[in-house]
Amino acid sequence: MQDLDNHPAMLCSGHAACPGCMEALSARHVLARMGPDTIAVIPPSCMAIIAGPQPYSSLKIPVYQPTLEASAAAASGIRRALNATGRGQTQVLVLAGDGGTYDIGLQALSSAAERNEDMLYVCLDNEGYMNTGAQKSSSTPLYARTSSTPAGKLSRKKNLTAIIAAHGVPYTATASVGFMPDMLRKIDKAKAMRGFRLLTLLVPCVDGWGLPDDGGLRAARYAVECGAFPLYEVEHGTRYTVNHRERTRPVAEYLAVQKRYRGMSADETARLQAEVDAGWDWLMRLEGREAGQFAP
Amino acid sequence: MNPSATLLLNGNHAVSWAARLARPQVVPVYPITPQTPILEQITEFHARGEMQAEILTPESEHSVLAACVPASLAGARVFTATASQGLLLMHEVLHYAAGARAPIVMANVNRTVASPWAFWPDQTDSLAQRDTGWIQYYSESPQESLDSVLQAFRVAERVRLPAMVNHDAFYVSHSLEAVAVPSQDEVDGFLPPYAPAQRLDATIGASWGNVVTQDMFCRHRQEMQQAMDDALLAAQEADRAWGELTGRTWGLVERYRCDGAVAVVVALGSMCGTAREAVDQLRAAGRAVGLVKLRLFRPFPLQALRAALHGVRDVVVLDRNHSPGLGGILNQEVRAALYGIESPPRVHGLLAGVGGVNVPPQHIVKLVQDAVCRAPSPQSTWA
Ligand code: SF4
Numbered sequence: 001m002q003d004l005d006n007h008p009a010m011l012c013s014g015h016a017a018c019p020g021c022m023e024a025l026s027a028r029h030v031l032a033r034m035g036p037d038t039i040a041v042i043p044p045s046c047m048a049i050i051a052g053p054q055p056y057s058s059l060k061i062p063v064y065q066p067t068l069e070a071s072a073a074a075a076s077g078i079r080r081a082l083n084a085t086g087r088g089q090t091q092v093l094v095l096a097g098d099g100g101t102y103d104i105g106l107q108a109l110s111s112a113a114e115r116n117e118d119m120l121y122v123c124l125d126n127e128g129y130m131n132t133g134a135q136k137s138s139s140t141p142l143y144a145r146t147s148s149t150p151a152g153k154l155s156r157k158k159n160l161t162a163i164i165a166a167h168g169v170p171y172t173a174t175a176s177v178g179f180m181p182d183m184l185r186k187i188d189k190a191k192a193m194r195g196f197r198l199l200t201l202l203v204p205c206v207d208g209w210g211l212p213d214d215g216g217l218r219a220a221r222y223a224v225e226c227g228a229f230p231l232y233e234v235e236h237g238t239r240y241t242v243n244h245r246e247r248t249r250p251v252a253e254y255l256a257v258q259k260r261y262r263g264m265s266a267d268e269t270a271r272l273q274a275e276v277d278a279g280w281d282w283l284m285r286l287e288g289r290e291a292g293q294f295a296p
Numbered sequence: 297m298n299p300s301a302t303l304l305l306n307g308n309h310a311v312s313w314a315a316r317l318a319r320p321q322v323v324p325v326y327p328i329t330p331q332t333p334i335l336e337q338i339t340e341f342h343a344r345g346e347m348q349a350e351i352l353t354p355e356s357e358h359s360v361l362a363a364c365v366p367a368s369l370a371g372a373r374v375f376t377a378t379a380s381q382g383l384l385l386m387h388e389v390l391h392y393a394a395g396a397r398a399p400i401v402m403a404n405v406n407r408t409v410a411s412p413w414a415f416w417p418d419q420t421d422s423l424a425q426r427d428t429g430w431i432q433y434y435s436e437s438p439q440e441s442l443d444s445v446l447q448a449f450r451v452a453e454r455v456r457l458p459a460m461v462n463h464d465a466f467y468v469s470h471s472l473e474a475v476a477v478p479s480q481d482e483v484d485g486f487l488p489p490y491a492p493a494q495r496l497d498a499t500i501g502a503s504w505g506n507v508v509t510q511d512m513f514c515r516h517r518q519e520m521q522q523a524m525d526d527a528l529l530a531a532q533e534a535d536r537a538w539g540e541l542t543g544r545t546w547g548l549v550e551r552y553r554c555d556g557a558v559a560v561v562v563a564l565g566s567m568c569g570t571a572r573e574a575v576d577q578l579r580a581a582g583r584a585v586g587l588v589k590l591r592l593f594r595p596f597p598l599q600a601l602r603a604a605l606h607g608v609r610d611v612v613v614l615d616r617n618h619s620p621g622l623g624g625i626l627n628q629e630v631r632a633a634l635y636g637i638e639s640p641p642r643v644h645g646l647l648a649g650v651g652g653v654n655v656p657p658q659h660i661v662k663l664v665q666d667a668v669c670r671a672p673s674p675q676s677t678w679a
Contacts, residue, residue: 036498037498038498039370039496039497039498041366042506048506048507051506052506053506053507053508053509054503054506054507054508054512057503057506059503060501061498061501062496062497062498062500062501062502062503063503063504063505063506064366064369064496064503064504064505065503065504065505065506066362066365066366066392066505067362067388067389067392069358070358070359070362070389072359073354073358073359073360073362073363074362074363074365074366075366076324076352076354076359076363077322077324077352077362077363077364077365077366077367077368077370077374078366078367078370078496080321080322080324080350080352080363080367080372081321081322081350081366081367081368081370081371081372081374081496082370083350084321084322084348084349084350084372085321085370085371085372087497087498090498107355107356107359108354108355108356108358108359108362110355111354111355111356111359112354114355115352115353115354
């Protein structure tokens with residue numbers, strides 16, 4: 001953790017995140033690692049609120065706020081303008097929510113990935129539209145209660161990382177503030193690469209998940225430890241590496257620390273556990289295939 | 297530098313030449329009939345090394361314009377082109393671009409808007425964008441399209457508003473004529489490099505787009521209004537300077553054979569070419585009829601239009617567009633412009649050529665002859 005101090009803070013105190021917000025904590029580290037020669041694209045989201053109203057800004061770098069669905073397209077425009085005007089070394093960083101990424105922004109995101117636009121796209125994934133009062137997104141997991149799925153969501157969480165990895169981009173990865181060294185390594189790794197890079201950071205939301213103010217980090221850890229949010233990275237669309245291989249908790253323990261799964265039946269918990277198990281097996285197979293273990 | 301030349305070009309290729317000569321640094325673009333030849337010619341220029349721009353081919357017109365806005369804010373000169381549904385898909389970002397004061401220049405090929413699906417000349421697509429804060433030109437010919445794109449860059453960058461140059465599907469987009477293409481040196485003199493002091497730049501730190509107060513928002517709109525007012529003067533200046541350079545000026549409002557006219561046709565775009573023919577026939581028959589062509593639609597050249605129509609008894613507005621429940625958009629704009637002046641002309645609003653229906657000169661002759669014999673209807677009528 002000593003390493004943190006080597007990077008001057010790029011997110012100022014006094015921003016408007018809820019107390020205990022994991023999004024602000026995640027963004028703080030992403031911004032510090034990216035450094036001052038960066039331009040950020042932040043669509044409407046909690047992060048836009050954290051960035052602050054004009055003329056104030058909690059970020060020490062320029063921010064462009066596009067429409068909700070257009071972050072990857074807007075970042076592409078900035079990238080090309082920088083390239084065309086001799087500023088190719090400046091990093092273009094997207095800080096978008098899951099609504100702006102998995103849902104309304106997916107089309108523009110896929111296109112930017114297909115073109116291998118040189119940017120780091122960070123999805124601050126709090127698994128719902130938290131800025132508008134915690135509605136369901138396609139990142140919301142099975143059975144989670146949101147203000148638009150009060151009886152629990154009936155479909156599973158979309159696998160953004162695999163979708164974008166399938167474009168064959170240089171780098172896609174998941175990370176969690178609960179596993180800080182892994183997260184920082186991935187930010188540094190992504191920063192050093194060129195082309196399209198996607199980092200999906202799980203950010204437990206105090207408000208939308210029903211967590212105590214100090215419950216964010218625990219949820220961020222449990223999500224990984226039970227396998228609901230596996231930590232892995234994919235290079236060039238094919239090389240899958242799982243970064244945290246032990247599953248040390250049943251899913252039930254992860255569900256118990258948050259209110260969005262309140263009132264789930266034992267049956268539903270078992271089905272969610274089975275879905276997480278199946279996802280884990282899928283990931284293991286992908287990793288193994290790359291290593292040649294499943295060669296026919 | 298290539299010398300000026302006369303080339304046989306259709307309207308779309310004339311636009312591509314203008315884009316090339318303007319030296320845009322970023323060109324995001326998406327294909328749509330009948331705009332596609334603009335895109336193809338630009339990518340051809342690029343592939344041959346004759347254009348240096350960063351060309352982006354995103355998945356939709358929405359992403360095209362979403363890329364244009366911050367590319368422009370980052371300090372690059374930006375060009376794009378679209379038509380019809382593409383322009384409608386951009387609608388949200390059209391507002392965004394003007395609000396961001398991004399001097400993007402876009403060519404739009406006026407084509408019917410679905411449904412039902414069609415490909416014909418009709419200006420409803422761009423006229424429906426009149427409130428988005430874009431400067432709007434309407435062009436009658438390939439030469440005028442080339443000249444207007446270059447003038448639009450100068451105006452847009454001077455007042456920091458985006459500008460749209462519209463020309464009609466097929467009548468202009470696909471018609472060939474001899475086009476005078478200026479040399480690169482001439483254009484470079486007319487259009488110096490775009491280098492705004494304020495831009496998205498890691499060394500500057502300025503941001504754009506986040507939440508403002510009611511008061512800040514209102515003040516911002518007032519500044520946009522002021523910029524539109526300035527655009528009127530800037531457009532005059534650009535046309536004058538272009539005239540000094542090339543010998544060609546187009547005016548913001550053109551009066552054709554209006555001296556002593558008791559009846560005047562008012563139209564936009566390619567309809568004006570046909571109307572000239574009709575005016576010539578009427579004049580030959582001894583009828584005092586003229587044409588007023590509105591080249592600039594936003595900002596609306598209110599005073600110039602009033603002056604052009606001063607003392608005229610009958611104004612015949614030909615609308616190749618349709619606003620259901622209202623009629624012709626130009627008719628309403630002309631009526632509003634003339635409201636309150638002393639002894640105003642009678643304004644006859646005619647929906648002529650909607651959906652690309654052919655309007656030959658003889659038809660316009662008859663429309664004018666009929667109109668001057670009757671009191672105008674408050675609504676547009678189908679003609
Ligand atoms: S709603 Fe959630 S993600 Fe948004 S600022 Fe509050 S805690 Fe953070």
